[in-house]
Amino acid sequence: MRDSSGAALRAVCIMGPTAAGKTAAVMALAAHRDIDVISVDSAQVYRGMDIGTAKPTAAEQAAVPHRLIDLLEPDEVYSAGAFCRDAAKAIEVATEAGRLPVLAGGTMLYFQALQKGLAELPEADPELRQQLDARAVREGWPALHAELARLDPSAAERIRPNDAQRIQRALEVCLLSGERLSELQQQTAPPLRAEFLNIALIPSERAELHQRIRTRFNLMMQQGLLDEVSSISTLPGVTPESPSMRTVGYRQLLLHLRGELSLEEAVEKAVVATRQLAKRQMTWLRSWPELRVLDSLSSDCASQAEKLVDQWLQNRATEVISR
DSSP, X not given: XXXXXXXXXXXXXXXXXXXXXXXXXXXXXXXXXXXXXXEEOTTTTBTTOOTTTTOOOHHHHHHSOEESSSOBOTTSOOOHHHHHHHHHHHHHHHHHTTOEEEEEESOHHHHHHHHHOOOOOOOOOHHHHHHHHHHHHHHOHHHHHHHHHHHOHHHHHHSOTTOHHHHHHHHHHHHHHSSOHHHHTTXXXXXXXXXXXXXXXXXXXXHHHXXXXXXXXXXXXXXXXXXXXXXXXXXXXXXXTSGGGGSTTHHHHHHHHTTSSOHHHHHHHHHHHHHHHHHHHHHHHHTOTTOEEEETTSTTHHHHHHHHHHHHHHHHHHHHHHO
C-alpha cells in the first residue's frame, strides 16, 4: 500500500521486554536516519506518567519526533483499537514527510493488532463495568475468572486469575455480544497494509535482565516515582481501577499509599511484577513470525539494529527498481 504521495508504507518495529534497551536502540537509529518514533506503550499515552513508564526525556523528544505520547489524562481509557487508528495515521504522516516510522515499545497486543488486525468488539459499557467491579470487591477477581472460564474457556486460559482489566473486558464482551471474545478475535483485518521489519531485543541472560529491572526501578524511586503516583491518584476521576493505575509499579505503590503495604513491600512487589511482565513479553515474542532477534545485552546491539534496518531498506529499494 502507498500513501497519498505514492510512497510505500514501511515501518520498523523495535520490540522487547521492559528494560531491554529499546530507547537506546531507537536513538541510535535516529543518529543516522530521519525517523519518527511511534510509541507502542499503553501507559506512555497518559500525561503526567513520566517516571514510572520510562517515558523518553524532554531532550530525547526534542531531538526526534515522538508520537502517541501524552495523549490522554490518567482518568481516560485507551484501547488497542484506538492505538491502531492513531498508529496508522502516524505511519502515514511520517512516510509523507520522507521519514522512516519506527514503532518502539513493549505492549505486544498493540503490535499484534496493528499488523494482524483487531476484531470488531462492542464498545465499553461503564454501567456493566461498575457492576463487574462491584462483584469483584465482593467475590474477588478469581471468582469472575472462574465465570469467564465457563463462558469462554479459551480466553480464560490466556488470562491470569488476578488480571482484573482483561477479565473485566472479556466478560464485558461475552455479556454484551453473547459471543466469546476468543472467537470474535479470530475475525480480524489489519487496519492498514504496510511492510514491517520486526526486530526483537531479547537478553541472553535472564538474571541480567532481572538486575536491570531492579536497578531501573530503584532509580525511578530516587527520581520521585512515589510522588508521581500520589499526585496522579488524587486527580478527579482517577480510581484504583483506572487503567492508568493498573500499570505495573503504579499499582503496587498505590497500595502503599492506601496503607495496605509498607514501602519496602510495595517496591519488592513492583520489581517482581515487572519481571513477570518481562517474562510475558518474551513469551509473546517467541511465537512472532519472521522476527529478527538481537541480544539486548550485546555491546553492539544498537549497531546491529542499524545494519538490519539499512539492509532491509536497501533490499526494498532494489525490489522497486527491478520491477
